[in-house]
Amino acid sequence: MSSTIEDRLRDALTARAQTVQDDGRFAVLPAPRTPRTRWALPVAVAAAMAVLIAVVTVSLRPSPPPRPAGPAPLPAFYAGSVLTERATTTGTGKVTAIRQDVGPWGVYDSRSGRRVTDLPLPVDTKVAGLGDGRTFFVVGRDRRTDPVLKFMKITLTSDGRIAAQTPLPLAVSAKRGGFTAFAVAPDGQALAFSRQQSGKCANACENSHAEVSVFDVPSRQTRRWNGSSLSYIQHLSWAGDGRWLAYDLAGSTAGVGEQGVLDASPGRELSRMTTVDNSMGYTAGRPHASTFVTVMSRTDRLTSLTEFSANDGKRLRDWTIPVWFTPLTFDATGRVLIGWQRPGKLARLDGDRLTLIPMPELAPKQHLQVAW
Incomplete structure (x- = not known):
C-alpha cells in the first residue's frame, strides 16, 4: 500500500x-x-x-542408453581354398585313412560368396591377409618340382582382381613340404610361418616338433623358435601392436591343445612368454592392442571365450555366447570376431549377435579354409 x-x-x-496548458489548466x-x-x-x-x-x-534425468551400433562393415574380400575329403578303404570297405585334397586358393566376395579370381603359387599354398580385404600374402610354388617355396604380396583392385604381385626377398626349401600355419604382422613388415621338423606328418606326427619362424622384411633376417614335440602348430595370430605372436599347438588330446605367446620384437630372439592350457580353438589377436581372445570351453550350444594379456597371460575378460563358435581373426575395428559356426559355416560375431558370411556352394565332403 x-x-x-x-x-x-x-x-x-x-x-x-x-x-501550464494554453487554456490555463494544469x-x-x-x-x-x-x-x-x-x-x-x-x-x-x-x-x-x-x-x-x-x-x-x-538435464539431470539419466540419458537413455545409446542405440546399438549397426553391424561393422566386413572386409570386401577374403581368400579361400576348398578342401575335399577322400577316404582310403580296404577291400571290405573299412576306412583306413582320410586324406584332404587342397584346391587352388582364390579371392571371394564377402557379400555374395562368389569366387572372383585365382591366386598364384598353387602348390603347397598358404595365405595370410592384413584384414583390409585388399592385401594378401601368399607362400607356395608354381609346380610340384620347384625346389623352393616363394613368397609374394598380392594387392587387389576394388572389384577383387589382382592389381599387383610383388615378390618378397625370401625363399625356403620345399623338401620338407608346405607350412602348417602362416600369418602377417599388422604393418606387413614381418611374416610368421610354422613347419614340422619332420617331413612326415600324415597320421600322428611322430618324431616331429613344432617350429615357428619370423621373417623381418626390412632387415631380411629370419628368427626361429622350436616348440613341443609330438605336436604341430595349426594357427598363428599377431597382436595388434605387432610385437606379440600367438600360436595354437595341436595336442594329443582330441579337441584340446595349448596356446602360447611369443615375444617377436624386432632384433631379439623369439622367446615364449605365456601359455594358455586346455584351449579348444584358435587364438585371435585384437587390433591396436596387446591382447588375444580364445575359446576355453565349448558345447553344441555354448562357447566360453576369454581375453588375456599378451604380456603376462592374465585373463582380462570372460563371456559366453549361446552358440558353437571358434574365432579366426578380428576385423579391422577390433569389435567383430570372424570365425566358424559349426558345421562349417563362416560367421561374424558382433557382441552376442552372430551373422553368417556368404560362402561358395560346397559338396557334402568339402570344407573351406579361409584367410582375411
Missing part, C-alpha cells in the same frame, strides 16, 4: 512542475497505477524460474 501512495505523490509533483494527472503493474516483475521471475527448473530437471 505504501508503495502505491508514494508512486501517486511522485506523479502529482511531476505533473505540477509541468508547463496537465491531467496520470491514472493510478493498477496492481498488475506491481506484479509484472514477480510473475516474469516466476516464469523464468519455472523454465530453469524444467531445464535442470531434464
Whole structure:
C-alpha cells in the first residue's frame, strides 16, 4: 500500500512542475497505477524460474542408453581354398585313412560368396591377409618340382582382381613340404610361418616338433623358435601392436591343445612368454592392442571365450555366447570376431549377435579354409 501512495505523490509533483496548458489548466494527472503493474516483475521471475527448473530437471534425468551400433562393415574380400575329403578303404570297405585334397586358393566376395579370381603359387599354398580385404600374402610354388617355396604380396583392385604381385626377398626349401600355419604382422613388415621338423606328418606326427619362424622384411633376417614335440602348430595370430605372436599347438588330446605367446620384437630372439592350457580353438589377436581372445570351453550350444594379456597371460575378460563358435581373426575395428559356426559355416560375431558370411556352394565332403 505504501508503495502505491508514494508512486501517486511522485506523479502529482511531476505533473505540477509541468508547463501550464494554453487554456490555463494544469496537465491531467496520470491514472493510478493498477496492481498488475506491481506484479509484472514477480510473475516474469516466476516464469523464468519455472523454465530453469524444467531445464535442470531434464538435464539431470539419466540419458537413455545409446542405440546399438549397426553391424561393422566386413572386409570386401577374403581368400579361400576348398578342401575335399577322400577316404582310403580296404577291400571290405573299412576306412583306413582320410586324406584332404587342397584346391587352388582364390579371392571371394564377402557379400555374395562368389569366387572372383585365382591366386598364384598353387602348390603347397598358404595365405595370410592384413584384414583390409585388399592385401594378401601368399607362400607356395608354381609346380610340384620347384625346389623352393616363394613368397609374394598380392594387392587387389576394388572389384577383387589382382592389381599387383610383388615378390618378397625370401625363399625356403620345399623338401620338407608346405607350412602348417602362416600369418602377417599388422604393418606387413614381418611374416610368421610354422613347419614340422619332420617331413612326415600324415597320421600322428611322430618324431616331429613344432617350429615357428619370423621373417623381418626390412632387415631380411629370419628368427626361429622350436616348440613341443609330438605336436604341430595349426594357427598363428599377431597382436595388434605387432610385437606379440600367438600360436595354437595341436595336442594329443582330441579337441584340446595349448596356446602360447611369443615375444617377436624386432632384433631379439623369439622367446615364449605365456601359455594358455586346455584351449579348444584358435587364438585371435585384437587390433591396436596387446591382447588375444580364445575359446576355453565349448558345447553344441555354448562357447566360453576369454581375453588375456599378451604380456603376462592374465585373463582380462570372460563371456559366453549361446552358440558353437571358434574365432579366426578380428576385423579391422577390433569389435567383430570372424570365425566358424559349426558345421562349417563362416560367421561374424558382433557382441552376442552372430551373422553368417556368404560362402561358395560346397559338396557334402568339402570344407573351406579361409584367410582375411
